[in-house]
Amino acid sequence: MIYLLKIKGTDKIPDFVQIRDQDMTLRAYFRMDQQESGIRKNNLEKWKKEIISTLEKIPFGKLKKLDI
Secondary structure (H helix, E strand, O other): OEEEEEEOOOOOOOOEEEEEEOOOOEEEEEEHHHHHHHHHHOOOHHHHHHHHHHHHHOOOOOEEEEOO
16 A cells, blocks of 8 residues: 655646655655656556556645555
8 A cells, every 4th residue: 555645846846746655654756747767766667557547636735545
């Protein structure tokens, strides 16, 4: 189980993604426009489709639980 959180950036700061485990420990942190490389660098390629499709659907600032 992981938790996904989209963080809205500002004019100078881009949008980011946080991926946390069941203990809410930060496991991945990457820019929204670099999802593919962020997923690859954090060894989450097995769940790439699920993560990307969920990130497209959830609003900024909402925590989404993903059972993988």
